Structure formats: C-alpha cells, structure tokens
Amino acid sequence: xxxxxYSVNTVVPIFILVFLGQLFVRIKLFDTAFFDTxxxxxFKVALPCSLFLxxxxxxxxxxxxxxxxxxxxxxxxxxxxxPSLTVPLFIKDxxxxxxxxxxxxxxxxxxxxxxxxxxxxxxxGEAVAASVVPFAIPMFNxxxxxxxxxxxxxxxxxxxxxxxxxxxxxxxxxxxxPLIIGVMLxxxxxxxxxxxxxxxxxxxxxxxxxxTPLALLCLGAxxxxxxxxxxxxxxxxASVLKVVVMxxxxxxxxxxxxxxxxxxxxxxxxxxxxxxxxxxxMAKNMKSDHELAGQILLLTTLMCTFTFFGAVYLMxxxxxx
Numbered sequence: 001x002x003x004x005x006y007s008v009n010t011v012v013p014i015f016i017l018v019f020l021g022q023l024f025v026r027i028k029l030f031d032t033a034f035f036d037t038x039x040x041x042x043f044k045v046a047l048p049c050s051l052f053l054x055x056x057x058x059x060x061x062x063x064x065x066x067x068x069x070x071x072x073x074x075x076x077x078x079x080x081x082x083p084s085l086t087v088p089l090f091i092k093d094x095x096x097x098x099x100x101x102x103x104x105x106x107x108x109x110x111x112x113x114x115x116x117x118x119x120x121x122x123x124x125g126e127a128v129a130a131s132v133v134p135f136a137i138p139m140f141n142x143x144x145x146x147x148x149x150x151x152x153x154x155x156x157x158x159x160x161x162x163x164x165x166x167x168x169x170x171x172x173x174x175x176x177x178p179l180i181i182g183v184m185l186x187x188x189x190x191x192x193x194x195x196x197x198x199x200x201x202x203x204x205x206x207x208x209x210x211x212t213p214l215a216l217l218c219l220g221a222x223x224x225x226x227x228x229x230x231x232x233x234x235x236x237x238a239s240v241l242k243v244v245v246m247x248x249x250x251x252x253x254x255x256x257x258x259x260x261x262x263x264x265x266x267x268x269x270x271x272x273x274x275x276x277x278x279x280x281x282m283a284k285n286m287k288s289d290h291e292l293a294g295q296i297l298l299l300t301t302l303m304c305t306f307t308f309f310g311a312v313y314l315m316x317x318x319x320x321x
Contacts, residue, residue, distance in 0.1 A: 014115055015305050017213055021220025035221040038214055039277075046211035047110060048182030049204050054114075054130040055186030056196070065131065068263045072132050073139065075250045075271055080105040080143045083241075084150075095289040096234065098151030102283065103238040103296030104246065106140050107273035109133075110179055111219060115212040116269055116308065120321065121262045128262040129269070134183050136270060141177070144279065148286040222277055223298055235295035242300050243307045247272025251311070261321050268311055274300035 024030045083101040091097050107113065110133060117125035188194060196204070247268050254267045275297045284290035315321045 012309075014112070014119065014216060014308075017216035018220035018223075018301070018305075021217035022223050023220075024217070025221045030221070032221065035218050039218040039222075042111070042211060042215045042218060044178045046207055046214060048178040050114070050126075050208040050211040051110075051130050051133060051179060051182040052186040053204060053208050054126040055183055056189045057127065065128070065263060068128070068259065068266065069132060069135055071254060071257070071259070072267060072270055073135055075267065076105065076136065076139050076143070079246050079250070079271060080147065084147065091234070093289070094151045095153055095287065096231075096292055098148045098286075099283050099289040099292040099296070100234055100238050101147050101151070102144050102279050102288070103235075103275050103293060103300070104241045106144060106276050106279045107242075107270060108219070108276040108301075109136055109140075109270050109273055111215045111277070112304070113266075113269035113273045115216065117262065117265055118212070120265050120312070125262045125265065129266050130183060132266055132270060134180055137177055137179050140276065144282055145286075148282065148288050151288070153287055219277070219301065223301060224294065231289070231292045231295055234292060235299050238292075238296045239299035239303055242275060242296070243272050243303050247307075247311070251315075255320055264315065264320055268315070272304075272307060272311065274304045 021035070025032060025035070080101065083104045087097055087101050091100060114126060114129045117129040121128075189196070195201075250271045251264065251268045254264055259267060275293070277297065280290060280293045280297050282288075283293035312321070
C-alpha cells in the first residue's frame with residue numbers, strides 16, 4: 001500500500017495539471033494564443049532559470065555522474081539507430097519514416113521528465129536530471145535534423161546544399177538553445193565558490209517557480225484529439241515502442257549495471273517519456289509527415305499517464321528507487 005500511495009502522489013499531480021491545461025482550452029478559459037505565448041515563456045525563460053538553479057545548487061561530485069551520462073548517450077544513439085535501420089524495411093514513404101523514427105527515440109525530457117524527477121527525489125533528483133540536459137537536448141535536436149533530412153521527400157533529398165544549410169542552421173540553434181545556455185551558465189557557480197547576490201537569486205527563483213505548473217498546463221493545452229484521424233496504426237506502433245519497449249529494455253539493462261534511485265529514474269524518463277512537442281514542430285517545418293508526428297505526440301502523452309505510474313510503482317516495489 002505504501003508503494004501505491006507513493007506512486008499516486010508522485011505521478012497523479014503532474015497529469016492533473018496536464019488535464020487542466022486541456023480543460024482550460026476546452027471551456028475557453030484561455031485560448032491557444034495564450035498557451036502559445038506561455039510555452040515560449042517556459043522554454044525561453046522559466047525552464048532555463050530552473051535548470052540554472054539546479055546546476056547552481058548542485059554538488060559537482062554528486063550531480064555529475066560520468067557513468068550515467070555515458071549510458072544515457074549510448075541509449076539515445078541506439079534508440080535512434082535501431083529504428084533507422086529497421087523501419088525503412090517496413091515503411092516505404094520517406095516522410096512517414098522520418099516522423100515514425102523521431103517519435104520512437106525523442107522524448108519530452110525537459111518539460112515533463114524533470115518535474116517528475118523533482119517529485120520522486122526532492123532536493124537531489126533535479127540536479128542529476130539536469131546534468132544530462134547538456135548532452136540530451138543537443139543530441140535529440142541534431143539526430144532529428146539528420147533523420148528528417150535523410151528521410152525527407154525524395155525530391156527534397158536531392159538537394160545537398162539545402163540539407164547542409166539546414167544542418168548548419170540547426171547546429172547553430174542547438175548552441176543558442178535556452179536550455180543549454182541555462183545549464184552552462186550554472187556550471188561556473190557549481191564548480192567554483194562564486195555565489196549570486198540574494199536579490200538576483202530570489203528573482204531567478206521566482207521565474208524558475210513558474211516552470212513546472214506552466215509547462216504542464218501548456219502540454220495539456222497542446223493536445224489535439226483531431227490528430228487521431230488517419231495513420232493511427234503506425235502511430236500506435238511507434239507509441240508502444242516509445243513508452244513501453246524502449247524504456248523496458250534500457251531500464252532493465254541499467255538496473256543490471258547497478259544504477260539505482262535518481263540515476264535509474266533519469267534513464268527511464270529520458271527514454272520512456274512522451275514525444276517532444278518540438279518534434280511535431282520540426283516535422284512540420286522539415287516536410288516530414290507532421291500529421292503522423294502529431295498522432296504519436298498525442299498517443300505517447302496519453303499512454304504515459306499509465307506507463308509512468310506503472311514504472312514508478314514497479315521500481316519502488318523492487319526497491320530500485
């Protein structure tokens with residue numbers, strides 16, 4: 001019973017906020033334009049501030065686990081490489097290939113994962129999760145660009161100069177990513193005795209406090225049930241691979257390698273979280289099958305309501321966290 005209560009208290013509040021975001025749009029309390037603006041506020045200000053403070057307050061020796069980071073990088077590479085080699089054998093349409101593969105490997109780690117880690121391990125979990133961000137966010141973006149370029153519509157694929165320019169712009173976008181900047185700005189404070197003035201620290205803290213509730217409300221508001229039309233079979237297969245098969249494999253291996261607690265939870269959420277909202281936006285802008293991407297986004301988000309709860313319960317029951 002204690003394990004059940006722990007799982008409910010950890011997961012349910014997060015998805016209540018997701019549900020409220022959808023409800024607010026449905027009853028027209030706020031319109032989509034409000035949430036579009038709020039999403040920018042989260043991505044460009046609140047979440048970078050939250051990550052900055054996580055790194056700022058972390059102990060360098062405890063937060064940065066080189067073994068965990070190496071394992072997470074391997075997991076991301078394998079989860080993208082395996083579908084890239086196998087999916088083309090079964091799906092013949094290039095735009096569908098790109099959207100499907102991106103849906104399988106790319107997770108909403110920063111928006112949904114870090115709040116869950118914070119609830120699982122108050123005071124320690126966020127710093128461990130944030131230590132993976134400088135590697136996860138660039139890799140997710142760069143791999144997505146490469147995949148969506150390789151699996152672009154065939155008439156687009158014959159334009160290497162355009163693809164190269166797109167890759168260069170995307171790499172520049174990674175360097176300018178607000179989440180990466182937030183983490184990098186926190187590193188000097190974590191590694192040296194420098195401290196912020198109280199007035200600055202408090203101001204950054206107020207902005208960081210906006211992050212979790214506002215991000216989850218925006219995530220709920222972004223769900224569009226009309227995206228279920230068409231391609232549902234492919235979306236369902238990709239979603240099961242994303243939130244059940246992949247995390248099942250990598251978390252099992254991680255547990256056998258001795259990862260526990262915050263480290264094991266970080267692996268689970270990094271690999272088993274729902275598809276990133278930015279994946280849908282990128283698919284649309286890079287002429288991939290954005291409708292399939294939207295369906296995978298919706299299905300994985302809904303399925304995580306159950307898979308997160310089940311995984312937390314099981315790992316707690318097995319005394320892995």
